Amino acid sequence: MYLYLADYIRREVSIELNPGLKPPSILPPDVGLVHVLGKGLNDSLHFILSNHGAPALLLVHTNSPWSTLQVDWPEFISRSSSGSLRVMPESSVVYSRAQVLLRLWEYNDPQTKAESTFYPPYELQNFTWSDLKVTQWDNMVTLCGRENTESFARGSFCLKFSAFGSAGHDKAWPSLLHNANSSQLRIWLDGVKPRGNNSRFKLELQSVGNSGFQERVVIRSSIDLYTHSIIMKMSQWVSFPINSSGVWGYSQWKPTAYLKPEPEFKDSTTCRHSELVSVSQIPPSGLVKAYFKEDSPGYGLNVSFGVTGDPFYESTEYISWTVVMGMGEPLVISFLFIFIIIVVELAIVISMEVCSCICRRMCSSGYQSID
Template sequence: MAASALLLAALLAAGGRGAAGREGAGGGRRQDRVPLRPLLPLQVSMQYNPGWNNSSVNLLHVRAVGPSDTLHYIWSSIGAPAVLLVATESRSSALRVNWTQLLSPAPAGAIWIDPPSSVVYSTAVVFTKVFEYSEAKTLEELFYPTYDLSDFSWDSINHTLNHTALTAEFTGVPATDPSGSFSNGSLAFRVTAYEASGRDGPLPSLLHTANSSKVEFVLAGVAPRGNSSRFVLEVATVEETGVVQRLRSARSIDDEYTPTIFEMLSLVAESQNDSSALSFLQWKATAYGSQSPRREDSIQCRSRGLQAANWTLPVSGIVHAYFGEGVGSTYTISAINISFGGEDGRVYQEKRYLSWSALLGFGQPPKDTFSPLVISIMAVALGTPMVMLLVGSCVVLFAQRKRYSEYEPIN
């Protein structure tokens, strides 16, 4: 893709005390103790801007407490929207935020988990940019000015926070919009936390575990700048050294839960020591052009390749605040482009709506299996011909034996 470069490196420039300086903070140094044992949270809670009585910025803390572990998901739209994923081996581990430092020009060290020694693994996912492009008649790709998500203005999520459904929504528009594309539209990230394993009802009906959360990227009412525009979301990850990101693609003949979609993609963080999965971002190869998606609303979704990002990226406040100054040395950044749109971009052009869902969490990503209904249908479909063949063979053999037994030789 002749896009502007995947911009991602000094996400965390200098400034302040680095979180990596705290013992075990900023991802810890104990990745050998991961993957985590299976976690079934007893309690999942959401807290908005903990310790800060102001809705001018957004920080959402999702805390999932298990029998002997705690998972922390820290979402924020301070700078580029991002989520920190931190796993601890303590039921009492807590998020600490120095708000004065976090909102200063030097936020490094403003976010940590207490006690720091309880942290066994941490990572971050950052949503950095949205590209818009269309193909010219010469088959070259024409790119429009990039939407830098760190330059967006975000609504308060406080009025969207649902403590019962465990959902929240970050909605934003560009701080400046010369083209007027967002005059009647917005961009959003919808967050869902889970207390137990299950499967979402609406398409793409992702299978989830208690060790995961869902994020839904939504473009609604945004006017395309071309007649056949397609969109690309740039996603970045932050990992400590010794952890490598790999893009996995799994194909299946089963499209029971997501009709006509046979591919699942997973961006998996693996330990270089033993290749164990530490965390993941997982999605099906489709997006949808309707708030109530059906099969015919499917929009083609492709990944544009995983790259090591060693150049500059829009700053994410919470990533800088947690990981400090170690990016590029103690921590590494990878980025991937996920594109949406068919050959002509017609679905979005007509409906002005795009929704893409992904799971993120700890350990191995969930794997779809055949449901009992599909197994029964396959058993009947494959078994019936075999039974008929067996019965037919028995009838033929019986008829032959009967014919020979009724034969009387002529003397």
């Protein structure tokens, strides 16, 4: 395992389903919330995932290791106003940002210069969602939804959220880096019947953050974890204060999706993202409406899966994509780090060769064992 050089942070991670909800209170269908707390020595990181409306993931960073989440459940369910979900004390909050999954677009790719034909989008806020499934031992949450249409008769749209207490990288492709300041969201579409030939999909995303922040998308070069030699591109959607270049939060992904649940390298397909645009309207997410004010700044883009020449969705009726969301600078494998690894590996190989030569010379020198 190769870790990001600057990452020595550890967090005590805990996970709770529907915090503060006490019997006999019962939530209506398609309303749920998972709170993941990463407690550090001098701060806390809160990740909140909800399927109330359009599914969303909220990150809140505080300067207190004792900050807590409070939910006014009747207000949260009704989506009537901001303030039904708070991290307390509110004075400890230093940064907040939410990522919302809005729509799933299907379009026909003509494989020529002709324009693509788009079908009516799948509005994720209108999906019927399963209960949030929590596994405590690995800090993981799974959520699946579907629309009541013929296309989704055997299909589903699913999310798998993972939180981390230390640094590392996922074993499964695309093996993105993570640390204790980040989380991972794997998204997949499985068994959905396409509405035409040559279908591809794109996912519409929107972010909402603190006032005084703006966002941009940048492309950075990194090194492939497995080969140490392939330069790959990483897409980074970063949030930073106005009149400052310092990054406070990010979403990061490799521009690659996969066509099988347990893919090999050959099962990959290219991703592309659209230009980032400013959005004035707050997204239809109960989580976002419960935490942010109506005038909070928002940004949006689309991520499309597959380009001309790649297999179409109907070839496997499966597509998956993974994104990391975190606080601070996005994680990358530095060229200096790879250089150090290569030097160490070469030193080990040379040392082994030297030892082997010495052993061969000693064995051929004619020395006799002493009885």
